[in-house]
Amino acid sequence: MDIKYFDHSATTPVDKRVLQAMIPYFSEKYGNPSSTYSIGKENKETINLCRLKIANILNARVNEIYFTSSGSESDNLIIKGIAFANKNKGNHIITTKIEHPAVLNTCKKLEQFGFRVTYLAPKPNGIVDVRDIERNITSKTILISVMYANNEIGTIQPISEIGKMARKNGIYFHTDAVQAIGNIKIDVKKDNIGALSVSSHKFYGPKGIGIAYINEKIPFMRIQDGGHQENDKRAGTENVPAIVGMTKALEISDSELVRYNKHLKMLRDYYVSEISRRIKYIRINGDTEKRLSGNSNISFAGVEGAKLLYELDKKGICASSGSACSSGFLNPSHVLLAIGVPKSFARSSLRISFGKSNNIEDTKYLIDSVEEIVNRIRM
Numbered sequence: 001m002d003i004k005y006f007d008h009s010a011t012t013p014v015d016k017r018v019l020q021a022m023i024p025y026f027s028e029k030y031g032n033p034s035s036t037y038s039i040g041k042e043n044k045e046t047i048n049l050c051r052l053k054i055a056n057i058l059n060a061r062v063n064e065i066y067f068t069s070s071g072s073e074s075d076n077l078i079i080k081g082i083a084f085a086n087k088n089k090g091n092h093i094i095t096t097k098i099e100h101p102a103v104l105n106t107c108k109k110l111e112q113f114g115f116r117v118t119y120l121a122p123k124p125n126g127i128v129d130v131r132d133i134e135r136n137i138t139s140k141t142i143l144i145s146v147m148y149a150n151n152e153i154g155t156i157q158p159i160s161e162i163g164k165m166a167r168k169n170g171i172y173f174h175t176d177a178v179q180a181i182g183n184i185k186i187d188v189k190k191d192n193i194g195a196l197s198v199s200s201h202k203f204y205g206p207k208g209i210g211i212a213y214i215n216e217k218i219p220f221m222r223i224q225d226g227g228h229q230e231n232d233k234r235a236g237t238e239n240v241p242a243i244v245g246m247t248k249a250l251e252i253s254d255s256e257l258v259r260y261n262k263h264l265k266m267l268r269d270y271y272v273s274e275i276s277r278r279i280k281y282i283r284i285n286g287d288t289e290k291r292l293s294g295n296s297n298i299s300f301a302g303v304e305g306a307k308l309l310y311e312l313d314k315k316g317i318c319a320s321s322g323s324a325c326s327s328g329f330l331n332p333s334h335v336l337l338a339i340g341v342p343k344s345f346a347r348s349s350l351r352i353s354f355g356k357s358n359n360i361e362d363t364k365y366l367i368d369s370v371e372e373i374v375n376r377i378r379m
């Protein structure tokens with residue numbers, strides 16, 4: 001069966017141009033970048049050129065870009081690295097209840113090491129109130145971590161304002177920008193961002209590679225010990241093909257950003273308006289304006305989310321209920337609970353995340369399928 005993929009917030013296919021750029025680095029240009037002979041040194045130059053290209057796109061400095069194995073690792077490196085390096089200044093961290101598990105569980109781990117963490121609930125529309133963060137600052141606060149855009153409900157946080165407020169209070173600011181990058185133009189200077197996490201496979205790059213941007217003025221402790229790679233801050237032989245692929249993917253997404261967003265918004269708005277018109281007793285989760293253009297999150301009263309996904313899969317449709325990591329589990333999404341969605345509605349949500357390959361025909365098929373299934377399985 002032909003697969004219709006509507007789960008681009010979970011992962012994306014590798015762009016063909018990205019794959020082409022990567023291929024030579026597997027069995028031709030395979031030298032270890034730390035080696036001193038030419039095929040090693042050339043790869044070192046290659047990854048440093050990639051670093052420069054990424055720094056330029058993000059408006060960062062080249063020595064502020066670290067390659068990691070994933071968005072999850074970037075979140076770990078930044079939050080633990082900053083927390084441990086600044087423990088002498090304070091032990092308090094502020095974050096939100098709607099973060100990805102890579103941030104939430106990292107913060108929970110830090111609580112076992114003497115840190116105190118405040119987990120703030122956003123407003124019912126899924127947006128965090130900057131004044132609410134500011135009110136929770138104490139003399140012990142060292143770090144604020146708020147995601148740029150949410151992976152389940154797509155809501156976009158007031159990052160620049162949070163960053164400005166954090167700087168005014170002398171507190172470091174990290175944002176998990178995994179969902180935002182490739183969808184929103186990010187400028188770490190303009191957005192007042194001190195540290196930022198990125199993952200390649202969410203913007204048509206390969207899996208298993210990510211970026212941690214950390215402002216050069218922020219002290220952080222290395223978490224992964226070993227060799228001297230990444231400016232002596234993160235050990236491990238560099239994944240050269242993946243770095244080349246991720247850089248290519250970022251360049252493509254940066255140059256196609258406007259067109260990409262227009263396409264996604266057109267499909268998403270059509271889907272939401274048709275579903276709203278055809279199906280009763282639904283709830284649209286998350287702010288309708290300040291959200292990623294390809295994201296939709298709708299709850300259907302009386303419909304078991306897991307059953308809906310199973311039925312969609314039988315029709316060749318890939319979608320998600322809550323975050324990818326919690327699919328298969330019956331626990332309602334922590335994000336939906338944090339914004340006050342009643343439990344019955346939280347278990348009946350469907351996240352659709354549109355992407356490059358989707359078109360209006362697929363979307364019509366999706367709408368018809370959702371309508372048919374909801375009417376059939378609704379209790």
Ligand SMILES: *Cc1c(COP(=O)(O)O)cnc(C)c1O
Pocket residue numbers: 009010069070071072073100102147149150151176177178179199200201202208209210
């Ligand atoms: C996917 C995702 C991550 C994790 O990135 P991986 O590279 O898959 O580890 C972290 N944060 C958010 C918001 C994400 O969507």
